[in-house]
Amino acid sequence: MDLKLNRRKLLGGALGAFSFAGARSWLGKASAPEPDQPAHHPHAVEAMSSYGDVDLNSFNPSDFLYQFDYGRVSRLPGGRALREYQIVAVDKEIEVVPGVFFPAWTYNGQVPGPTLRCTQGDLLRVHFVNGGTHPHTIHFHGFHPANMDGVFEVVNPGQEYTYEFEAEPFGLHLYHCHTVPLKRHIHKGLYGAFIIDPQTPRPPAREMVMVMNGFDTNFDAENEIYAVNTVAFHYHRYPIEVKLQELVRIYLVNVLEFDLVNSLHIHGHFFNVYRTGTRPDPDDFTDTVMMCQGERHILELQFRNPGRFMFHAHQSEFAELGWMGFFDVKA
Numbered sequence: 001m002d003l004k005l006n007r008r009k010l011l012g013g014a015l016g017a018f019s020f021a022g023a024r025s026w027l028g029k030a031s032a033p034e035p036d037q038p039a040h041h042p043h044a045v046e047a048m049s050s051y052g053d054v055d056l057n058s059f060n061p062s063d064f065l066y067q068f069d070y071g072r073v074s075r076l077p078g079g080r081a082l083r084e085y086q087i088v089a090v091d092k093e094i095e096v097v098p099g100v101f102f103p104a105w106t107y108n109g110q111v112p113g114p115t116l117r118c119t120q121g122d123l124l125r126v127h128f129v130n131g132g133t134h135p136h137t138i139h140f141h142g143f144h145p146a147n148m149d150g151v152f153e154v155v156n157p158g159q160e161y162t163y164e165f166e167a168e169p170f171g172l173h174l175y176h177c178h179t180v181p182l183k184r185h186i187h188k189g190l191y192g193a194f195i196i197d198p199q200t201p202r203p204p205a206r207e208m209v210m211v212m213n214g215f216d217t218n219f220d221a222e223n224e225i226y227a228v229n230t231v232a233f234h235y236h237r238y239p240i241e242v243k244l245q246e247l248v249r250i251y252l253v254n255v256l257e258f259d260l261v262n263s264l265h266i267h268g269h270f271f272n273v274y275r276t277g278t279r280p281d282p283d284d285f286t287d288t289v290m291m292c293q294g295e296r297h298i299l300e301l302q303f304r305n306p307g308r309f310m311f312h313a314h315q316s317e318f319a320e321l322g323w324m325g326f327f328d329v330k331a
């Protein structure tokens with residue numbers, strides 16, 4: 001049987017609609033015990049989900065939303081901040097759907113890697129150790145010298161490299177491995193968000209990071225699983241709580257491999273789009289934003305009604321394969 005047809009047929013409906021024994025043999029390697037499975041779900045929307053849960057002690061997407069690595073800060077002569085970060089590439093199996101494991105290559109043992117955050121004008125020093133089994137680098141988006149670009153200075157297993165550059169321009173950027181074959185090194189998990197704050201801070205808000213990604217679990221150069229922050233349907237199981245009328249700021253990065261575009265749609269609301277976060281004024285006011293790999297936007301909105309509002313990729317197939325969740329707006 002043709003694998004692509006098979007994937008569409010089996011997974012195009014709903015992950016929860018077929019048994020996980022089948023899913024596991026189909027999706028490839030899986031080593032977790034069978035999760036307890038209810039006979040059926042009480043709500044129709046539950047059909048667009050997955051049963052059981054991943055090991056949240058290993059990686060919890062609800063925590064990841066709010067985790068920022070500001071580095072170890074010291075002051076240079078004149079008062080300028082020096083921020084030093086430690087990044088180690090590690091091979092690690094990660095759970096992307098309950099019971100489905102993906103043999104990832106990670107920065108610091110997690111996918112996405114830590115969200116690095118600093119302020120425009122800081123001096124950044126990123127100490128990179130390759131503890132993995134393949135050559136890797138870190139390529140940062142933003143301004144930097146040629147030898148800090150993470151393309152030619154390939155870091156072999158067991159080796160180290162220190163990237164040093166000034167944080168600019170302010171905005172929402174990303175970092176990822178730039179070793180060839182690039183699509184393999186990226187889709188295996190070597191990427192993260194990189195926020196450079198403007199020197200005049202943005203207005204106070206509930207800030208969160210969403211990295212849109214996907215996983216090719218059977219290595220046929222197509223994604224079987226789609227997500228924001230790695231775990232399919234996580235924010236469906238654990239809706240993101242926000243307060244009515246508070247300012248919400250989403251740092252949205254697309255690193256999805258293999259598919260040409262990705263998107264985010266929020267139900268019942270419109271948001272301001274700050275393209276790449278590099279300008280003070282919004283570029284758009286909409287409810288759906290479409291992005292290529294490497295694109296990133298800052299979104300700002302205020303929820304005007306309490307209750308649960310869905311957010312998902314507006315490629316319906318991606319949504320049904322994991323890239324879907326809820327905001328839970330508290331009055």
Ligand SMILES: [Cu+2]
Binds near residue numbers: 134135136137177185
């Ligand atoms: Cu790599």
